[in-house]
Amino acid sequence: MRNASLPAKRLYWGTPLQRNLLGVAVVVLVLGAWELLARAKASIYLPPVSAIATTFVHEWFSPQFGEHALPSLMRMLAGYAIASVLGVALGVLIGAYRPLFRLLDPFLQFLRAIPPSAIIPVGILLIGIGDAMKIVVICFGAFWPILVNAADGARNVPGERLDTARIFGVSPTDQLLSVTFPSALPGIFAGLRTGLSIAFIMIVVSEMIGSTNGLGYYILQAQRTFAIPEMYGGIVLLAILGYTLNAGFLALEHRVLAWHHGQSARAV
């Protein structure tokens, strides 16, 4: 932090434009080498980039998007929304009341350690292979990081904030809502971000194991039927969706936590 105001010279070379151009040049170079290798028939599993791009446009700028991509996104958002609401509410409660935290911590730590995909077979047995199973599995995966981070955030609220609220006669419920909850927000957002990437992984996995549509089903099916450019196209679509979701989340976090960033900057 001491050197935060001094730009460390060794980290930079050239102008920002030159630096970005180098990054783009390397991407173009890699894609060009791929194209040439593929055209030289290096491997039947390596179609040319141009073929992947054509297939991508053909497959996804079509009703196909509604058939495979939308169901995936809807399931993911449903599971993630449920996990977020439950995880934040329970996490803040558990974190705010120390006895509750002590009571539940070992139990939660253990459940959290289970790789979420391991409960897919249980989900299939109990609920079948429909949308509900996938939503439950996504919810299970995203729930734990959200819960644990919310609890940590609520547990580590600066004591003087709560003391001040108490001195001014703020009721316990109001303390929870207007002191503990906002103070825990940075932790909550850290958990929500981890939860989002886990939800994204879980939707793909659950569709690979038991499904007749969705992106996970689509890319695995494309591989099994040797529709190679389609498989690559599906992976590219997942990358774009992943990137967009993450960018959207970061923008939201930046807005909601603007007060926090401003405050920590002043503190330094």
Next chain:
Amino acid sequence: MVASSRVAPPAFVPGLLFVAGVTVVVEILARVGLLSSYFAPPTAIVAALAQGLANGDITSQVGMTLMTFAEGLVLASVLAVVLGVLMGAIPVVYDALKMIVEFLRPIPSVAMIPLAILFLGLGAPMRVAVIAYASFWPLLISTLYGVRAVDPVALDTARNFGVPPVEALYRVTLPAALVSIATGLRVSASIALVVTVTTELVAGNSGLGFYVSQMEQASRLPSMYAGILLTGVLGYVINLIFFTLERKIVFWSPSARGTVQ
């Protein structure tokens, strides 16, 4: 309070009592038949676990899981630390690779399973590749940030004393970045385990994930739950190991930084 005159019980006692309580309640509900028949009573799960461990059914699968987990994680660690240090220490390398990293990182690792099956088939090498891919990113990013955050004063001091750049890399930069690398390693290890079990489940022919899905298809529910229980135990133990490792490394870091001032 009543307990004020006595010695307070250790903090983990209520937690363990709660776990025991939940287990007993589930046992009773399952025995009475109030739970769906797809649940198994905890005693049956423990019996299945003991039996599987004794006759080697589960033991060999755990060994397989741990082996692929370790291979994938080691592969990822070596690549990520080397590349992370290069990108962190040399600005041109960073600028050249950042776009590719930005594009590859958001791909959910499991989406790489079909691709890996194409090139490597259904065996363990495919799983190792997917695990390595998944656990590579967190470690790369934290190594990169760790190296970039090295105190410039420390590097300048080394240069003033005539330490050659390559030597400064492993005598100044690497030790200072170790804290951040250890954190990345812990995150990578927990991701690696999740991906190990997942690939075994989706496209496995061995391992704990494969065992769980086999037991589900054979309707041997206590064995299935025993497998899931064991994945949880593995996850917990692995997290504990890397957390302890991280704490050990963080322990010396403030003093190392203190000598710089």
